[in-house]
Amino acid sequence: MDAVSGGAVLGAPDMLRLIEDEPAITQEFMRYQIETATPVCAGLGEVRAELGRLRGLLAGAADRVDCVLVAAGVLPFDAPPALAAVTDEPRYREIVNRFPALLSSAGTCGCHVHIGVPSRELGVQVLSRLRPWLPQLLAISANSPFALGQDTGWDSWRHPMWSRWPTARPPEIWADAGQYDAAVRSLVDSGAAMDPRGVYWHARLSPRYPTVEVRIADVCLSADDAVLLAGLVRALVATAVAEFREGRPAPAVPTVTIADALSAAARHGLGGPGIDVRSGEVKPQQQLFLDLLDHVRPGLDITGDTDEVERLAAGVVLGGTGADRQRELRTASATTGEFVVALADTTAESRAAQLTVDGHGW
Template structure:
């Protein structure tokens, strides 16, 4: 059933981005987040993360992609300038590309994070992955749960498009999103279920906390969830985008998905059942191969080029993108991705041409700041022609 473009006001949305702080010479992680935050003097849009080499930003609540883009550019520049004064670089990468991770000594000294480390000590050594979280406003928890069910088959193409973590410990991991298998080790890092109502969803969250799989509702890491803090659906599947335009693409598609699923719910269209095994198989294929490779069609289980699965996603949300005025921006960035410019591909090109960890992280930092006009962006030194991901 093809629904007409929605006529309602655009849903609000916002983006949270997590970044790696890196040493500009060795390329390894820099435990500098406390100093960066001190230099930012209480800036509310920038907060600490689980480990001291991570830092998180949050945009305002927006209705348009242009507003969102401006927030993302401003926040990346703000953090990068503070990081420069702290002697480190800001990298938009789903995993730290170089060096050994600090484990327990790297945990941020806040009670919640210390308690989390004590609860899950075996997971700390590989922790520190960085994601892009897109929040989309919803009318009610009941409709939010319906959205989560409808999102299940589309999480894999979002992951494929947003894959940006092919490197770890100075080597290619073989995954376009090396973050995905690491993050999925957490007990609640799973796809959302097809919950029948909001009460069942809440009971599932309570059960996870009661079992000890999470400390509280904030620690339930479903790939898409009802935010425990805001009246939003929070889509958490993608790696942090290498560039702001990557993040804008993810936000545009995420909102269009939520709008489309809500329109279906209002029109009485039933959720198309997708088996858990196919959802998981599609996610694994997307994380392994990214957008250029093959994926598992979550509706049929067939192996298909991921670009065709992405085409299906675009066709599904096209009316919502048109109604919001987002279609041109989304298609423009999809064309960049299809031309071989995914985050994972750009990181691999940088890695092949860099010659040293310092040159690589300088190029990655330059890509992270592409489009900004900050002193940090002007100081960033990309690698030689033909290898820069910001070209």
């Protein structure tokens, strides 16, 4: 983004040329977007270190091409004409040809967490068991309250924008990998997706890696937020594997109920009402987040991440989500440029949460 006006800068190609020897940083759909991907990490400390390193590299490259790096789910201010901003790459050109009406929804930024699983069959069982918790993952990661210079009234404006794509929806419950693959083929054959990579379920089996890929979150404003998300997703997968091996069935939650809960999470974030998908009742979103933490406690015991996730969760509950902090920074900023620089500083900051917690006594 431009450090004065907040407008999008088509600087990603120039930044990539400056750091062309870094394979973990790649181009994205729009030339004002850039993607980082950590290597496979064995623990949350590695995740934090890699995110900090990659964000630092990009912040330095952005400075050299006269812009700043900001992690936000959507552009807070004006974007250039969409077609002129598309990266000149065959896959992206084909997407433009097939879905021209959705081009304005293509410049959003998400955070995808991949967790390795030993088989695709087990991965399908994991998807069925983690799908009810997707709204809570969205609520804590919401980080896109502003668009076109205005407060949208949503904590994650990215979610309704991205949900315009025909396959951007919650996963279903599939009995096995055969059913899953048939669902993918049906979407591709019908033209709803260009290929399996274009099936944008909020959680899916990765078409490229032996992982469960959870795609519901906005890109995280701080590295700590992303570490929390990674820890929760890994614990959700570990808990789901344990439930399957114990013979516990997947919760039979209607997909429409999950979609309604996701909409509530996107609008209100962690601070407002949410929908308990198991009962259909409206409850405080913060209580539903605490329910998630209780649910994944067996998984946290397996992964060894209990203390770290508790600390980071306390930081979000007490300090707010990315959307909350964006609003606070804008209120405290005298000018657009001051706000943009504050967002960039938060994006590049790499630190571990220092809060000490006792259970959920926050």
